[in-house]
Amino acid sequence: MERKPARLVTCALMLLFVIAFIVDEAAIASAQAQSLADAYRTIESKQFVDLTHSFSPLTPVWKGFGPAAFSTAADPATGRPYTIDRDGFRAQFFSMVGQYGTHIDPPAHFDATGATVDEIPVKQMILPIVVFDLTPMLKSDPNHLLSVDDVHAWERIYGRVPAGSFAALRTDMYKDWDNDPARFERNQFPAWSPAAIRFLYEQRGIIANGHESMDTDPTPTLESETWLLKHGHWQIEVMANLDRVPATGALIVVSWPKPQHGLGFPARAFAILP
Numbered sequence: 001m002e003r004k005p006a007r008l009v010t011c012a013l014m015l016l017f018v019i020a021f022i023v024d025e026a027a028i029a030s031a032q033a034q035s036l037a038d039a040y041r042t043i044e045s046k047q048f049v050d051l052t053h054s055f056s057p058l059t060p061v062w063k064g065f066g067p068a069a070f071s072t073a074a075d076p077a078t079g080r081p082y083t084i085d086r087d088g089f090r091a092q093f094f095s096m097v098g099q100y101g102t103h104i105d106p107p108a109h110f111d112a113t114g115a116t117v118d119e120i121p122v123k124q125m126i127l128p129i130v131v132f133d134l135t136p137m138l139k140s141d142p143n144h145l146l147s148v149d150d151v152h153a154w155e156r157i158y159g160r161v162p163a164g165s166f167a168a169l170r171t172d173m174y175k176d177w178d179n180d181p182a183r184f185e186r187n188q189f190p191a192w193s194p195a196a197i198r199f200l201y202e203q204r205g206i207i208a209n210g211h212e213s214m215d216t217d218p219t220p221t222l223e224s225e226t227w228l229l230k231h232g233h234w235q236i237e238v239m240a241n242l243d244r245v246p247a248t249g250a251l252i253v254v255s256w257p258k259p260q261h262g263l264g265f266p267a268r269a270f271a272i273l274p
Contacts, residue, residue, distance in 0.1 A: 043272055049244045051210075051269040052250070053177055055101030060181035062214065068096030085099075087182035098264030102238045104256050109263050110229035117262035120234055124207055125164040129252035129271060130158070131245050132194050134171050134190050145193035145217065151200065158248050163205030166252045171213040172241040177240070186236075191217040195223040201233055210236035210252075210269070236269055 044229040053059070057067045058107075070219060072081040073091035082090050084241065098117075107114025132154055137144040146169060155161060174230055176183045183189070200206045209228065214237055216225035236254055256267040 008104045047273040049241050049271040050244075051239045051241050051271055052267070053174070053238060053240050055096075055266060059101050060080075060177070060214070061097070061100060062186065063099040065099065065214050068094065068100055071096055077210040096266075097195075098259075098262060098266075099199055099237070102236065102240065102269060103264055104260070104267045105225070105229060105235050105237060105264055107229045107232050108261075109235060110226055111232075114201040114229060116231065116260075117256055117265055118258045118260055124234075125255055125258075126251060126253045127164065128162055128168045128248075128252050129168055129245065130245050131168045131170050131242055131250075132159055132242075133247065134169060135243075138171065138190055139178060142190065143218070144186040144190050146191070147193050147195045148195050148199045151196055151204075154247070161200065161204040161206065165206050167206045167209045168239065168242055168245070168252070168256075169209070169211040171212050172239075172243055174240040174242070177238075185219070186215060187214050188218050191215070192224050193217065194219065194223040194227060197228055201228065201231065208234050208236070210239045210240065212239050214238055236267055239269060241271075244274065245271045248250070 032179055055068065061067055071093045073093045074081045086091050098110070102115060104120075105121060105214065106117045108116040126130055132146055132150065133151075134146060135143055136151075145261070151161065161167065169190075169192055173183065173189065191211065194217060197209065197216065200209065215222060216228065216235065216237075219224060225235070252269060253271040253272065254269040256265045259265060
């Protein structure tokens with residue numbers, strides 16, 4: 001009989017512990033939900049900048065790939081194109097290489113054992129973005145390649161390039177996308193130097209990079225592109241509107257379809273400004 005009070009106290013303490021645990025878990029869940037809601041309200045209030053070109057069969061592309069073809073989707077049994085008047089809907093058929101317009105290059109583009117587009121973690125699709133502006137240098141050197149010294153000069157103004165960020169190169173080439181497609185042929189153009197690419201990945205720990213040209217650099221062997229893709233990194237090519245993104249403080253969101261074992265695909269990228 002003397003042990004009953006002790007048992008009651010023990011049971012009561014256990015019950016209080018369970019209640020406290022449940023309340024604590026609920027409070028954490030509520031705080032997390034509120035945190036996401038707050039984050040969305042903050043993001044929703046910011047300015048968004050589209051970093052993506054529209055593409056068409058007239059879009060510049062490497063001559064080794066050739067232009068896209070757009071057509072009306074048709075009933076495979078009859079060959080008759082679908083129309084809204086007759087069928088209540090319409091659809092398109094697209095034929096193009098994965099590296100078309102604003103697009104992602106996954107490691108597998110150059111590396112037989114590299115990650116394909118469906119294997120890149122979705123968490124890497126939203127990152128802080130830093131922008132290196134080459135335009136002041138292009139007045140005296142139209143084909144300037146961003147150097148390690150240029151990166152150090154940028155850091156003296158804006159601070160160290162954050163690890164885990166997306167590094168973008170502004171050249172304003174995107175303004176010629178529609179009216180001067182010849183500028184995007186594989187010849188000399190402002191770009192990344194191989195040394196700067198290696199420095200940013202190895203010494204600063206960036207996750208990915210992007211640029212306005214159709215190639216990472218103008219070297220005959222595509223040295224920068226080959227190095228970064230064969231070292232497990234990915235990039236976005238043919239970006240637009242980087243002149244509207246600050247050097248630091250913004251976020252980039254990049255998404256693309258998920259073809260199994262895909263070696264590249266047109267992407268949609270946009271920045272959320274601070």
